[in-house]
Amino acid sequence: MFVMRAVVAVALLVGVYVLVLVVLAAIVLVDVLFFVNGRPIGFIWFTVIGGMLAFALLSGLFTLAGSSDDEVRGELVGEQDEPELWALVHRLSAEVGTRPPDRIFIVPEANAAVSQRTRLLGLVASTRRMYVGAPLLASMTERQLSFVLAHELGHYGNRDTRLIGVVVAGRVALIRMLTKLNNRSWYHVAVAMMFVSYAKLYFAVTASLSRQQEFAADATATRIAGTEAAVSSLQELPVVEAAWSLFHDKHFRPAWEAGFLPTTIFEAFAGLRGSPELRAHLDAVRQNPPQRQVSQYDSHPPLPERIAAVTALAVPSRGADRPAGALLADNGAVMDKTLVSTLVEELGVKRRVDWATLSHTAVRATRVDQSRRLVRVGGGSLGAVLDALDDGKLTSLLRTDARPGTATSAPRVRREFARGLLIAELTALVELTLADQNRARWESDWLGTTTFHGPDLGTEIEQAADDRGSTAGLRAALAGLSLDQAPTR
Structure with missing residues (x-):
């Protein structure tokens, strides 16, 4: 049974060549029929389309029969x-x-x-x-x-049969062929779709052979290790x-x-x-x-x-x-x-750098990304953003693409959702200002959980971003720091 499946699998691989030749012959036959029946328009159109399909078929066939493992990695x-x-x-x-x-x-x-x-x-x-x-x-x-x-x-x-190596190589070759065809022009994709069902049949026939080979390789390795x-x-x-x-x-x-x-x-x-x-x-x-x-x-x-x-x-x-x-x-x-x-x-x-410095630096880079939009629309620095808030320009700082769930959400819900995003961006910008002037630092554990070692200014940030709020508390907490420096990577 094992050898019979391998023989069938190899026959299916040979069948790929037969299938390509049959399709190519059919393309030529249809083209000839257009010509001998005096249909020049059909002949010209089918020559162009059939030529494209024939080219894709032959390129797929060359990929299938050609060298594998051309890409060197590592x-x-x-x-x-x-x-x-x-x-x-x-x-x-x-x-x-x-x-x-x-x-x-x-x-x-x-x-x-x-x-x-x-x-x-x-x-x-x-x-x-x-x-x-x-x-x-x-x-x-x-x-x-x-x-x-x-x-x-x-x-x-694996000494079970020489055919097994051909079977496994055939799986790799078919996957390689379909991948390359699908990443090219429409007529290559059309040919790939034609081969998909054939490839599924081949994979179904060879799946048990491949699994048996994995068990055999495990047994060989176990006897050694x-x-x-x-x-x-x-x-x-x-x-x-x-x-x-x-x-x-x-x-x-x-x-x-x-x-x-x-x-x-x-x-x-x-x-x-x-x-x-x-x-x-x-x-x-x-x-x-x-x-x-x-x-x-x-x-x-x-x-x-x-x-x-x-x-x-x-x-x-x-x-x-x-x-x-x-x-x-x-x-x-x-x-x-x-x-x-x-x-x-x-x-x-x-x-x-050591891991403590690396951890801090990596988190800082994410905070720069998180605050990039706010810095852009707010004037280039934390000081400019706070000035905009004091001038009543909160609306201009909110995200216009903020959506809490569906586009039908009430305006007040959308505004509160956008305000929450603004608070997150403002928090990142405040943390950057503190860290870049040696008043705070970040630390991440191996699971990726980040801890901010610095003053907790959550209340002051929420007040600054409120409709009737004030930036006075946040400015006081940041006294002595330069607020006009734009954060960069």
């Missing part, structure tokens, strides 16, 4: 750069029983993968690549990482992904956009992983990982099924264990290069 590390990581990969390749990858890349993703340049839907293979996620190196033990990498190498070493490492690795992958998303979205990206970088990115991420305030959050992810929507086309089995399968193998662990980051000669440098690989030319102009 930081390439040679054997001379990271000898211990390469030694581990060579050992795992030997135990799996497959040729090691030709290149290893460290990538800014909480994942690992292998790829192989192929032609003719996987029938012709050449360069192998392995991608190792920097977050895994910063979070896992060497034994856990060994399981992850051995699993990926197991895709190369042991059941304990296998189970803990599968449980830890969603945790690393959650921690990495939090680190990147809440800490690294805002800091980068503000022109700053942590002194050591690798240690910063490790600090996030070990922080007390994050422990409960990550433990919850570990115990209840996010449930993926599994469709009939999914190539991966559900995580609980994979964990149950490797647990049943009961393979004891071998040798000592240590942090996976110890495999790297300079983990800080690798993390830097990996994270900023697409912006490496800007790395030199980023200022290196």
